[in-house]
Amino acid sequence: MDVFALFSARVSNALQVLYPEVGPDLLARIVVEPPRDAAHGDLSTNAAMIVAKPLGKNPREVAGALVEHFQADHDVTSVEVAGPGFINFRLADPIWHQVLRSIGQQGESYGRSNLGQGAPVNIEYVSANPTGPMHVGHTRGAVFGDTLASLMAFSGYDVTREYYINDAGSQINTLARSTLLRYRQALGEIVEIPSGFYPGDYLVPVGQGLKEEFGTGLLEMPEAEALAIVKERVLVAMMELIKADLAKLGIHHDVFFSERQLHGPDGDIARTLAWLREQGMIYEGRLEPPKGKTPEDWEDREQTLFRATDYGDDTDRALIKSDGSYTYFAADIAYHRNKFLRGFKHMINVLGADHSGYVKRLQAATKAVSLNAADMDVRICQLVRLMKNGEPFKMSKRSGDLVTLADVVDEVGVDATRFMLLFRRNDAAMDFDFALVKEQTRDNPVFYVQYAHARAYSIFRNAEKEFPGLDFSPAALASADIERIVSAAELDLVRVLAAWPRTVAAAAVAHEPHRIAFYVHDLAAAFHGFWAKGKDDPQLRFVNAEDPTLTLARLALVDAVRQVIVNGLAILGVSAPEELS
RNA sequence: GGUCCCGUAGCUCAGUUGGAUAGAGCAGCAGCCUUCUAAGCUGUUGGUCGGAGGUUCGAGUCCUCCCGGGAUCGCCA
Numbered sequence: 001m002d003v004f005a006l007f008s009a010r011v012s013n014a015l016q017v018l019y020p021e022v023g024p025d026l027l028a029r030i031v032v033e034p035p036r037d038a039a040h041g042d043l044s045t046n047a048a049m050i051v052a053k054p055l056g057k058n059p060r061e062v063a064g065a066l067v068e069h070f071q072a073d074h075d076v077t078s079v080e081v082a083g084p085g086f087i088n089f090r091l092a093d094p095i096w097h098q099v100l101r102s103i104g105q106q107g108e109s110y111g112r113s114n115l116g117q118g119a120p121v122n123i124e125y126v127s128a129n130p131t132g133p134m135h136v137g138h139t140r141g142a143v144f145g146d147t148l149a150s151l152m153a154f155s156g157y158d159v160t161r162e163y164y165i166n167d168a169g170s171q172i173n174t175l176a177r178s179t180l181l182r183y184r185q186a187l188g189e190i191v192e193i194p195s196g197f198y199p200g201d202y203l204v205p206v207g208q209g210l211k212e213e214f215g216t217g218l219l220e221m222p223e224a225e226a227l228a229i230v231k232e233r234v235l236v237a238m239m240e241l242i243k244a245d246l247a248k249l250g251i252h253h254d255v256f257f258s259e260r261q262l263h264g265p266d267g268d269i270a271r272t273l274a275w276l277r278e279q280g281m282i283y284e285g286r287l288e289p290p291k292g293k294t295p296e297d298w299e300d301r302e303q304t305l306f307r308a309t310d311y312g313d314d315t316d317r318a319l320i321k322s323d324g325s326y327t328y329f330a331a332d333i334a335y336h337r338n339k340f341l342r343g344f345k346h347m348i349n350v351l352g353a354d355h356s357g358y359v360k361r362l363q364a365a366t367k368a369v370s371l372n373a374a375d376m377d378v379r380i381c382q383l384v385r386l387m388k389n390g391e392p393f394k395m396s397k398r399s400g401d402l403v404t405l406a407d408v409v410d411e412v413g414v415d416a417t418r419f420m421l422l423f424r425r426n427d428a429a430m431d432f433d434f435a436l437v438k439e440q441t442r443d444n445p446v447f448y449v450q451y452a453h454a455r456a457y458s459i460f461r462n463a464e465k466e467f468p469g470l471d472f473s474p475a476a477l478a479s480a481d482i483e484r485i486v487s488a489a490e491l492d493l494v495r496v497l498a499a500w501p502r503t504v505a506a507a508a509v510a511h512e513p514h515r516i517a518f519y520v521h522d523l524a525a526a527f528h529g530f531w532a533k534g535k536d537d538p539q540l541r542f543v544n545a546e547d548p549t550l551t552l553a554r555l556a557l558v559d560a561v562r563q564v565i566v567n568g569l570a571i572l573g574v575s576a577p578e579e580l581s
Numbered sequence: 582g583g584u585c586c587c588g589u590a591g592c593u594c595a596g597u598u599g600g601a602u603a604g605a606g607c608a609g610c611a612g613c614c615u616u617c618u619a620a621g622c623u624g625u626u627g628g629u630c631g632g633a634g635g636u637u638c639g640a641g642u643c644c645u646c647c648c649g650g651g652a653u654c655g656c657c658a
Contacts, residue, residue: 031597031600033597033600034597035600035601036596036597036600036601036602036603036604037601037602040601044600044601046599046600049600049638049639052638053638059638082601083600083601083639084600084601084638084639085638086600086601129658166658168658169657169658170657170658171657171658259658287655288655289655290582290583290654290655291582291583291654294655295654295655297655298655299655299656301656303655303656314583314584314654315583315655317655317656318655318656319656320656321656322656323656325656327656327657328656328657328658329656352652353585353586353651353652353653354652354653355652355653355658356584356585356586356652356653357584357585357652357653357654358653359584359585360584360585380585380586380652382586382587382651382652383651383652423594424593424594425587425594425595427585427586427587428586428587428594429586429587429650429651429652430593430594431593440620441620442606442607442620442621443606443607444620445606447620448620448621451618451620451621454618454620455617455618455621458617458618459617460617461617462617463617465617466617499597502597503597506597506598509598510597510598512598514595515595515597518595518605521605521606522605525605525606528621528622529621529622529623531617531618531621531622532613532619532621532622532623533622533623534616534617535613535614535616535621535622535623536613536622536623538616541616541617542617543617580618580620
């Protein structure tokens with residue numbers, strides 16, 4: 001149950017009764033939301049102000065009519081006009097009791113919606129180059145993308161989590177050559193790894209594996225042939241490495257899409273370019289050098305260009321390099337046409353800050369290949385600075401080495417890593433302080449939220465001690481005498497719970513998973529706050545030794561809080577422990 | 582120079598996609614432990630929302646121009 005949706009419908013109905021001439025486009029602009037200041041009531045709507053002007057009426061006059069209409073609503077204890085024409089509602093207790101019951105009934109589905117109506121959404125995230133283990137720079141995008149995917153799925157979208165493997169570029173050839181050196185080392189040769197090659201130790205076992213598989217065989221064949229074999233083996237090994245890193249964070253993709261499969265004379269790139277030509281989206285021409293910064297080796301030549309400017313980009317884009325091979329972007333156009341042809345009209349790409357210059361191009365490509373039928377939202381994750389006690393921090397043993405994702409997770413754990421990365425808007429740079437993240441105090445939001453969840457369990461344990469015979473099963477809670485929940489403090493807690501479905505929906509629409517993290521933190525604060533009230537006023541304690549009926553009702557409230565925290569943490573991919581040790 | 586992101590309390594950040602008198606946490610100050618976990622809570626101090634215009638019933642939010650910080654900038658991936 002979503003009280004805001006409920007009253008949004010009632011307001012729309014009322015308007016249609018009072019002013020039949022109000023159209024659906026106006027109704028769509030009306031919101032029913034919690035007022036910023038709780039003193040104004042439980043719900044507030046801007047309906048009168050939206051509708052007044054088109055009707056040629058005064059907002060307060062329209063508001064007055066609506067107020068009169070809602071006088072008859074038994075779920076409303078007061079309605080009044082405020083300010084320029086807001087209508088504020090105060091709701092009767094039974095509404096909150098219904099909310100509480102519905103949470104018990106819906107359980108882990110509370111907050112789930114059909115917002116997406118089953119529409120397919122492709123969310124591409126991570127897509128780190130398969131040249132080594134994941135470093136910490138990838139972590140934010142990985143966690144963000146994964147959580148956004150969960151959020152969208154929870155909101156009724158048919159989500160595909162996708163990883164694009166950049167396995168076709170020259171860096172992969174370098175990777176293969178680097179691996180070949182490790183192979184020769186495995187055979188006992190003393191080989192230096194020259195600069196420009198991948199020096200990481202993670203290639204050593206791959207070289208070992210090649211020795212075990214081929215003996216000296218690879219040295220006895222032409223180098224090109226050997227490199228082709230090595231490339232296959234090392235790509236598989238690197239992807240295994242990356243998948244293992246992602247698994248550490250609880251991240252699993254549905255589709256791993258290889259760039260290489262797009263190449264070739266009959267591949268998607270060739271077909272897409274042919275198609276773009278038919279559409280007149282390609283031409284041969286020259287590009288202006290970038291203003292203010294002409295590259296030294298700038299070569300003014302005629303080349304094959306995509307009309308990206310027709311779709312909002314700043315300049316047209318090259319598709320074929322001077323050596324005749326396709327540009328990265330050409331492959332990406334083909335890739336996104338492939339996504340579209342697989343049935344995705346909604347696409348989201350999660351990219352790092354260093355790719356912000358790529359956004360317009362990507363959106364232009366998506367519009368072009370879908371003939372404007374698909375939308376592409378690009379979410380940029382800004383940089384994360386690793387800190388320790390306020391000082392910039394590098395964990396690398398050798399200079400130049402990057403801190404790996406695995407290092408971070410091993411150091412602070414999955415829950416803290418995920419939560420901290422989500423407890424911040426994605427488009428703002430953030431500091432990630434190891435000292436704070438590991439701290440088990442209220443300064444640490446992960447801990448604060450998990451503690452609220454553990455506290456709910458603790459209350460149940462104490463209740464069972466106090467009433468050894470009493471039934472605290474879900475069935476018993478469902479039939480608890482919830483009408484006993486009447487204090488302002490309790491009902492305030494229910495109000496927070498009532499905002500959950502609305503919060504989820506808004507976060508899904510905005511593609512902003514951080515809102516879930518903030519909500520869960522707010523809920524934890526409200527719960528801790530109520531718990532502490534039992535100190536000043538023992539009547540407000542959850543467990544009341546003299547009153548098993550009231551205790552049961554309050555435990556239903558505790559259970560609802562527990563449930564919503566669980567649902568929120570589930571979206572975030574953070575565990576909800578029953579006890580903190 | 583172009584493009585994108587950020588600028589909100591001393592610090593770290595929210596701000597319900599244009600709503601009412603701009604919020605929270607830390608830090609500071611004042612309190613609360615014979616208590617369902619003090620791993621917590623309550624109260625309080627603190628603001629020309631970077632600046633200037635504009636759009637309208639109404640702007641932290643949208644538009645334009647500046648200032649400051651960051652990212653990025655032909656065929657790399």
